[in-house]
Amino acid sequence: MSSAYLVLDDGRIFEGSSWAATGKTFGEAVFQTGMTGYQETLTDPSYHKQVVIMTAPHIGNTGVNDADNESAKIWVAGFVVRNPSSITSNWRAQNDLETELISQGIVGIQGVDTRAITRHLRDRGAMRVGIFSGLELSREEMVVEVRKAEAMSGAFLVRDVSTPETIVIPAIGEKKFTVAALDLGIKGATPRALAERGVEVHVMPFDSSVADIMATHPDGVFLSNGPGDPSTMTDVIDVVRQLLLTEIPLFGICFGHQILGRALGFETYKLQFGHRGINQPVMDKNTGKVEITAHNHGFAVKAPTDSEFSTVYGRGEVTHVCLNDGVVEGLQLIERPAFSVQYHPEAAAGPHDASYLFDRFVELMSKKVNA
């Protein structure tokens, strides 16, 4: 076990030991506060180009298995843990975490003060980071390399994560509806949640045209989660604006929510350090009820939370807010069947409190079909 370094953009360096693949890697440093679900985090395409710091100190205890993957590969750019497990203990485990990370070439670091890193990022904001292990570089050289890395603001990353061609996920049981899902980095749990509700899901490339989408005869359109800066997504935003005029029910999650927000004319902005965890309280403003939800976002939509707003598509409102910091967590149009949430009703990892949103989407589709 050789020394490894976690080097931050602002020059702070944490020394630990090499873990998983050796070498170097760069990305945006973000911390994730979930106590369970590291496998789902690793395979979530939204973490593309991010170096994830796990605040839970023991990682890897339950190994990895095929069933819990959220996509076909690990997406994080680097993985930072306090105590990786030297044993895998779970009846569903198929592989050790470290073996899996090495086979996918993911550079990691262990034995660092992850709480100190988290506090640093909380106070100074998310920033670029590099992990260096098994390399003979001076501290200055490492910092210089980190500063050469691409920043998250302005990053267009969807092309890297989206499916090259449409994949159809059949409905479970009787098929009731068809949904065209734009894959901006979609997690496996989303089509699963829809399929369980009798929806056939066409997972389509991010650059699908309106015509491509309409060709699937969708009862609804879904905008997925994904990595990068929403302000770079001008083409998809255009597509969404056209779809909004069709009266086809539209549902967006996370990145998809930000895109809907921008399509409605709102700004998006980068949060100081983002929301990444599975314990975030979100209030549904219409019912006053609180959901505990899974979050993974560094950007957010700037929209008025105290009153309705009007858009070219009619009146709308902010439906959900995060109780920790007041960030907009949900939007809906009042006169058209379109809504979105910033968080993850598909969970994986995380609580299932918000799964009712998929029911709401299905309800909108059935209203539309019956109308």
Place this chain on the structure above:
Amino acid sequence: MGLDTTIKSVLVIGSGPIVIGQACEFDYSGTQACRVLRAEGIRVILVNSNPATIMTDPEFADATYIEPITPEIIERIIAHEKPDAVLATLGGQTALNAAIGLYERGTLKKYGVRLIGADVDAINRGENRELFRGIVEKVGGESARSKICHTMEEIMEAVVVLKYPVVVRPSFTMGGLGSGIAFDEAELRQIAGAGLRHSPTSEVLLEESIIGWKEYELEVMRDRKDNVVIVCSIENLDPMGVHTGDSITVAPAMTLTDVEYQKLRDLSMDIIREVGVDTGGCNIQFAVNPDNGRIIVIEMNPRVSRSSALASKATGFPIAKIATKLAIGYTLDEIQNDITQVTPASFEPTLDYVVVKVPRFAFEKFADADPRLTTTMKSVGEAMAIGRSFSEALMKALRSLERKEAIFSWPVITESELSSLVQSMKIPTEYRLQQVQKAMWAGASIDQVYETTKIDRWYLRQIEVINEQATVIAQPGELSREILRAAKSQGFSDSQIAQLRGVTEEEVRKARHHLGIRPVYKTVDTCAAEFEAFTPYHYSSYEEETEVRPRTTPAIIILGSGPNRIGQGIEFDYSCVHASFALREAGFETIMINCNPETVSTDYDTSNRLYFEPLTLEDVLEVVHAETLAGPVLGVITQLGGQTPLGLASGLHENGVTILGTSPDAINLAEERGAFGNILAEQGLTAPKFGMASSQLEATTIAHDIGYPVLVRPSFVLGGRGMEIVYDDGALGGFIARATDITPDRPVLVDRFLDNAIEIDVDALFDGQELFLGGVMEHIEEAGIHSGDSACVLPSMTVTPEQWDEIRVATEKIARGVDVLGLINIQFAIADNTLYVLEANPRASRTVPFVSKATGVPLAKAAARISVGSTIAELRTEGLLPASRDGIARGVSVKEAVLPWNRFRRTDGRGVDAVLGPEMRSTGEVMGISPTFGESYAKSQIAAFGPLPKSGTVFISLADKDKATGIEPAKGFSDLGFHILATEGTALFLQKYGIECTTVRKNSEGTGSMGEKTIVDIINAGEIDLVINTPVGRGTRADGWAIRTAAVQRSIPCITTTAGFSAAVDAISFLQNNPLSIKSLQEWLA
């Protein structure tokens, strides 16, 4: 929604005495409840019979009733106080049962009082096993296959289907009382029979065995808007089969994936909704099959529990406080998270550390008790530790237990020792984890240990890593920075490293400090550092960055008392908390160090800073160092937390730490018998003749010189551990061989035993000039019964004014002679008109809270102030102490001890002997206060043991030495109209004095030729209302033991001393002629 403004006053029901399964966690929760309610401007009425609690301090409620927690008494309080609501979900099973009792009596309806927190239907759905099963099924969960039984016949039918081993669980009992696992019919008959008797509804559940499955608990909260959060997941290291209170537990869960955890979470939410707990918390337990993940819902507690206290300390989310706010109308999102000050309580805490709780047992107090751990809880306390890894937390937790045997060590282990270790770990006992660690050290593989214990392989691997680290440490050569850092990070103490290196702890510490390796202090903040924390609740870790903030106000460090144990419990936490309050009021910052998650002292609200750390010299020195860097530290208070901090005083002093109050030298002076004897001699005070023996021969010589009977015990112990009265050479030799490892370093004390003396306990304050006598308590049981187990009365009943003056003079002489600065407790005995000094302890005693309640004088607060320089005169002026004179008891207060006999069984399955002696065995205490001794004693007995009979049949069996003193009370019972039964010897004696009684057969005599039943049969048949049985010398003489255990098993009051016998006459005579009075402490002290 906000506060329900129709609630103007609330009656809070406490949990009564500390018993196994229901300890000071309910003082923590109840205190929080009272604070929350008062902060909302709600009038708080409190009932709790336990004087040693913070919640029963008069300033925590508007009306505090130290009365028995029975529906009858509570009804009278309700009639008098007319509260709008009753809150019973924070006082454990006792409060919940009392609430059900109030409902069933119609009291709630009659007085229009609402039950808040959880309603009766919800309580029933959660606690009634059949209803709960239905709920689990309805939400799609699975319960273990089982059958509810009300008779032995039903039980025998059910087991045919469920097969052995089978689990027995009685309904409506706390801490799993009466439950167990039966492997065959004989065991089943015995366990289930006891279960039927213990259950208030004569109901037991028989259930398929899931022994060896993984065990989890989730702490759940729900508000009236149906918002639900999971506060914490707790994983038991010990798999199913060991009660969770007796298990080593870990938070958060370590060996579940998110998919599996979310299943438990979903089930928990569905269950709390279906049960209908809508303004509070509950705890739900699960078993998970380690081979396929099959989940079984075990049970739920529709109230705050021991686990919720643990979860609160483990996460920083104060469950009891939040539960109280929910009960009075708030919703989770309306309540602020104290720690972050910006986020709401409607979230789920996330941990960036690992918490380990380990139980503390007291099997050494019950020599004949079966040491196997089962589904009946037997531990008397617990320690918790926090670390940045499981091993760091575990190693800290184990050393927090203050038991040499609990701390991992690495001796050479032979092949045959290994096989016996592997053999013994099959059965869970107190030290199973240590057996596992040693077996693995000797080469046992993870798989081998897993097959034997079913402890998850992940934990076994952590133990293996600790052992690997031990190998590295032990290697010859330099103890490098890398090795030392790695070792500390794994949780190794300096002492463990020293042992492995063959050097002293001091040397390791020096080397470590030289290399600059010191712990940093992280913060428990509920959110894994996502938000800034404003509460300095710290734990140590060997990491990079510390979070201790600089300070300018002078600070005082208070050492707590560690895990509860028999002899050192809540009473000491009470004094520590008082010190913290008093010193904060006086303008100091207070810093608490403690490792007991059940207590008020480890509430992050109690002191300015809280360090959740083991109470060892190393851990305390590091906190002192860190705080000295943060700002001025005046010193450390060690005299309030009992023997634990006192034992650290001289080590701290030697390391340059200022000890506030009585100096370590003075403490040694009082504890060292020779030096103390000199003080007594100088002051012209008398002590019973005694000697200190460092060999068996010496002990015998001393005993002959003093004359039998003698009291023998090892020196330097608390709670009368290993103490015994012996009557001859044989017994003396036996005791020394059995109970001590006698050496010149570990001498044995041999004291003259004063037969038939009156024992007196005194608590006093001394500031170097003036003495304040807090109280003179008279024990009800005669000398020879440990003071902690003896009932006592304040004011003393038989001490004459002249004797009282003599006691005061002697107390002052001793306090001055020892050079006390703060509290001193002295035990005296009066025999043949002579005042003997038995022992003096220059520290807070177990009776401080009792005396404070009975006199209204906050002794511990005053002691804390004296230790930082205030004089008694100043405190009198300030009003903390009375303007003049000593402490004066208001009314007559009786303290009674509560004993855990019903928790322990011998390996043959029968009860342990319920007899008092010089070794302390009680877990807690109650107080009865009224204008007369008879009524106060009656109250204390009702609060401790349940109702006393007003009429019926009393069985009397007196040892020869007690026959003479037994005549009066026996006549008393006869006059009160009781029918008296007695075995032959006692019967003949009583008849000789004209007392009418019926002779019955002894157990050893067997059933008579005409089918006459033995006394044990008669007790078992429920035909006896009260048992008086005084034991003969030491040992479980078969007849007496059979009588006492039968009484305990049937919950029949059993009195084992003639003093108690006499007091019972006064009590019953009162009860026959009067209803019990009620009066709040505030009225008493007005």
